Every structure is written in C-alpha cells, then in structure tokens.
Amino acid sequence: MDNRREPFEFTELVLLALQGDILPEQMERLDGILKEQAGKIREYVDLMELCTELSPLGSVAIPSTLNDTAGRQDMLLHLLAEEEKTAPAVEMPREEVLDEPAQKEVLPEKKKSKTSKFPLFWLAANAAAIVLLILFAKVLPHRPAAADVATLVDQLNAQWSRPAHPPENGSRLWTDEEPLALKEGIVKIRYDTGVEVVIEGPACFAVHSSGMFVEYGRLYSCVSKTGLGFKVETPYSQFLDHGTEFGVLARKDGFSELHVLEGTVELFTGSRGQFKSRQIVPEKKAIQYQAGTGQVVSIAVQDESFVRSIHSESRMVWRGRMSLSLADIVGGGSGFEGGLLNGGIETTTGKPQNQLLNCYPFEGSAGYQKVDHPFIDGVFIPGAGGGKTPITSEGQAVVFPHASGRLWGYIFNGAFHQGTPNDRTPLQLGAVVYGTAEQPAITIHSNQGITFDLSEIRKSLPGLSIAAFHSLAGISQTVQDALKNRPALPGAAGGFQADRSKVEFWVFLDGKQAFHKELSSRDEPVELTIPIAESVRFLTLAVTESDDDISYDWALFGRPELILTRVRR
Amino acid sequence: MSFQEQTHFIELYSREQKKIFLYILSMVHRRSDAEDIMQQTAAEMWRLFDRFEKGSNFAAWGIGIARYRILSYRKKQGRNRLFLSQEVYEQISEELQRAETRSSKRVQALEGCLKKLKESDRQMLSMHYENNLSYSKIAERLNLSKMGIYKVMARIHASLRRCINQTLLLWETNG
16 A cells, blocks of 8 residues: 555545445455554454444534534535545445435534433433433434335225335335335335334335334334334424334324324434434323424324224224224124115125115025125025024034024114014114114114124234124114004914014024023113134124014114224234 | 343443444444444344343343344345455454453543544534435535545544544553
8 A cells, every 4th residue: 555645545445335335346455455464453443433433323422613504514615625636536336326205405413412422310210211212313323224124015095106116015115215105095014123004195105224204194103022113204203112002193284293002102303313302202192293383282192093904805994993893894894994884785695785675574495695795704594494504604503493584674784674564763772773873783683694704804903802792682672662553464473472572682603602582672682792712713693583473573783893802912 | 021121221232332333333344234233133132131141241242143143144245245354354353352441541532532623524524423424415415526525534534543542642651
C-alpha cells in the first residue's frame, strides 16, 4: 500500500465492507492487507469497535454546536467540495435503490441524545420496557438488508392497485419491495417470527424485518413471543409491541388510532428518528393521535372492529366475537356475517332456500341430504322411511320414536310461521320476538334436522376452540293465541290436542344424544348449554312431532351459538 | 419467563449487547446484515434464557448463539456476499477476545476525540450514525459523489482511531 498516495486506503476498504459496497477485488485487497500487514487485525477491530460505539447501539453521542440545518449543509458542502477536488477516480458499485415508503425527504436533524443516555434509575424502573426499546431502537435502528421476512398466507376479495403482479397466497414478502397498495379486501400476512398481521383495504403498506410500515389502512397484529419487539410504523407515529394484540388505524389525514386488545403497546409520536413523545397504552384502552396538533387523546376501544382472522375457503372474517351464530350459518353466512334473514335450506333436497315456497306438509322419504356450505354437513327428515334416520354424512343414525316423516316449510335463519289457516306470524320465546338481527333464531318445524361440521369451523378459526353450544329451545308463545282462534278442523290428524302443541327437541354430538326434551307450547323455553370436546366433529339439531301431529309445531332455537375460547399460543 | 427473569435478562442484555454486536459486526462486516443477525440472536437469547447458566458469562453465551447464526448466514449467502478468508476471521476472533480486556477508558477517550473534531466532521458522522443515512443517501443529499463521501469518512474514522490510541497512551504514561 502506498500510504503517501492513499493514506486511508485500509479504513476506506473497511468502510466499504461495512456499507456492503465492497467489490470482489477490494475484498481481496482487504484480506491481503489483514493477512500480511502487522497490526491491521487490531486496526480492523478498533474500527469495528468505533463503529459500534458511534452506532445507536453504542453509548457515545456525537456532540454538536450547530442546530441550524442550513448552516450545517453549507458547511458540509464547502468541506466536501474541497475534498472532491483532490479525490482520484475510483470505480464504485451500483447504488442500491432505497425503498423507504412515504418518508419525507427532509434534511437530517440532530438528535439530542441517544437512548443509551437514559439515566440508570429510569432503566431500572422501566426494565420491561427497556428491553424492547433496546431491541427496537438499538438493535434495529437502520434499514436492514433486503430479505424475505414474511409470507402472504391468505386473502379475501383482495383487489390490488400495486404492484402490477399482485402477490398470491404463499408469496414471500421482501423488505426491499415497493409498498403494496390494497384497494379493497383483506389479506393475512405471517412473519417468520410468528407475528400475524391482518390488513383491510384500502391500505398501503410495506414489510420491514422488524415490523411493518403502514402509510394508511387498518391493521391488526397478533405478536407471538418470538416476535418480540414487533413495531408498526405510520408516517407520524410508531407502535412498539410488548407481546400483544392490537389494532392500528392510519388515516391519510394524519390521524392514527391504536386499540390495544391484549397486553400493552408503546406509542411513539412523531416520524422515525424524530420522536416527540412516548407512552404506554394498556390493555383494553385506545388512543387517537393527531399529527397536526400533536395531541394524543383517549378514545373508546373497539375490540370487534378490526379483522383478526380470515379464511378464504370458507370466506370467514373474524373480528373478535367470541360466539358464532348458527342461525347466520343456516342463512348462508359465515357465522359472523353474511347470513340472509329467512334464508335457509330445503330439507328435502339440501339446496339453499330463501323463502317459504310450500306451506303444505311434505310427505315422503328423503335420505340424508348434503349441503353446499362448508360448515353444514347436511339435513335430514326424522322418521322418513322408517327405522333409523342417518344424521351425519358418516352414516351415524338414530331412531326417532315419534316422527312421521311429514314436515312443513324448511330450516331457516328466522322465526315465523305461515300457512292455512294462519297468516304470517312472528315467533317468540317468552316476551322476546325472534328472527331479527339482534335476536337470531333457527326455525325448525317438526320432523327436520340439521348437522353442522365443527371440524370445518375450527379450520377457519385458527387460535380458537369451540367450547360449547348455547341456545334457547321452545315452541313459540304465539301458538297459544293461534290455537284460541283456530277454526274447527274436522279430520285433523290423530292425537292433536286443541289446547297446546308438542314437539321433542334433540341435540346430538357425533351421533350421540346430548339433549332430548319434550316441550309444549305452554312450557317455558329451555336454555341449553352443551360443552363440546375438541374431538367432536358433528353437532346435530333436530325437532320431532312428539305424540301429536305436526300442526302448530312452531319450534325454534333462539340465539343458537357456538361459544368460542382462545387457544393459548 | 417470569417477570424477575425478564428483568434479569434485560439487565444483562443492556450491559453486554455491545460486545455481542461487536463480534457479529467484525465477523460479518456488512452492518445491515450484522443488525439482522443481532436481532435474531437477541430473540434466540430471549427464548433460550431459561437455559442460560446463571453467573456464567452472558456475552460469551450470546456470542455462542450468534456464531451459529453467522455460520448459517454465510452458508445462506454463499456467493452473493463477499467474505474474508477463514484464516483472517480466526485472527479477528482472537483479537476480539483480547479486546474484551481492553480499557473501558476507550469510550471516554472517544468522547474527548469527538469534541476535537471539526464541526463539519461531526455533522458527517451524525448524518450517518444518528440519522441513519447511508453513504449513498448522504452523497445524494449533498449532491456529491459517493466516492467523495467515502474519502471523507475514511479520514474521519482514521483520525478518531489515532486520537483514541494517542489519548490512551497519554493517560497510561501519566498514570
């Protein structure tokens, strides 16, 4: 090395290596110097130590007397122009294209101090927060090298406006990719660290090695223990996770909201490198930050407003509700949304049916009918054909002692009766009228049954377990009024009692009877809570005519729900 | 991990993280990659902390974990990244062990040397280390060549290193 001509060649080579700009021949040269020249290994380590100390990980702050940005720039320009005049021509590698989305081009501002300058007592008092700060602010302060750090695992109705070739399920997401713009729909992303993020369009976002940048949009994040230190960055704020579940709403107008659903999250206001304030937001609390005024205000936490999970196959969208409506499923929905009121299934065919077509009793034999809904295994007519009635697609069958195979209507998400001699009549249990959005119900006039496939439901709700089936069961109170006004019907089927109607309610788990009770229109409804083991696949609900006939068997399951519980990660 | 253990981890990690990062940086030399490996190492240490033998050398334990990460990184990068020869890495590793016993006064010396730098030199360091601007970005901002930035930075770093060593020698000589 000619030190007279290139006095800082060794240092320059080390800096090129640090920046990742070094060329193969330069690396070879560096290797040669380190091998051959005494003291260079020591010098190399000295330089590495110097870089470590000066980096945010180190404990040394760079003092400055200048606060004026323009002044600094003038001085630098002057200095560098002088140096440039004497610099020899050197081949430089191609520059990397930086991809920091939505970062305003601003001149760098001087930091007042490094995080490591925090007093020791503060360190001790905030120990739990500090480790995360360390991981966040010190270990990961810089733009990492491009890497694939996450996978797009699912998407529902996703419409992308960018990139031109949108990612598909299973696509790896890279830190150097241009920001993804989701026009509408929902996507689910899983980081290699185990962190899961669900984003609702419209949204614009980019993955980072330690988190995600969200220019705008709605995001839910569930951070596993291995994802410690995950952060969500918006143009004007950052949210540092402390092992939690939280939702972030970043608006284009500079407002951002943080809703902490579990654990705690630390909020840093201000853009990256220019934080103005920090505060811990505890569980079940929410804040709104307004970048324009710098105000942070408490708002009501919305724990069911962020999509937490999707399952495109079943079109499931879970927003945190801990119960699943079977009535919604019968109406063609996911159990959380989408079910049609009065939508249901024709029991004789298993086909969807959205209105009452035939109010006359069906007589005949129909076998077990498969239903084209991921969560419904099939429907059946107890007693049709005599003997055992199959109640699942796996052939589990039971004997219903009082079932003629005659039936009225269909199984549906709603609660009404209509037919000779009665006009359309809403059904109610106690004083509560069912068949509304608030009080959903499944109407099952006698001699019909339906089986749900719980395995399919579990598949669409990862992280959740089905704990129990809960519902009211009874005959509508309106039957009694209808009976009072009932005209004489000569030749009514045998056994019918003029002052009441009777049915039998049945619940089966994997073909085994879990509940059975005869109820009349004079009885109070019964509240059912039936625990469900993780191994149970089929839940069957059925109503049969008891020892009278099917007339006035206006039976319903009020608010039939599966109770969900969290599976601890 | 209990809260008490978490607190213990935090204390140890706060104290020793610099040593672990120095090891990774020296063995990987590309800073952005070193930061990634540091993050992975930190997460692994957190996960495995219940296996750490209390009272033993925390930094050495962390470096042991980092070593596996570095090997895996080199294997994964293959020809995409440039590396020094194995012989050199071994010498660097030995030097790092010696460096561990070096005077903690180096930090004090560095603080003094930074004050002696010209303001413009300090600003250059600040742009890179505190404001996280790459050399390319600094060159772009100042409308200068990247090569020129390397020249300036090399001079500043070499000056700082020389100043630190001279200061330490002076302190040693004067007791």
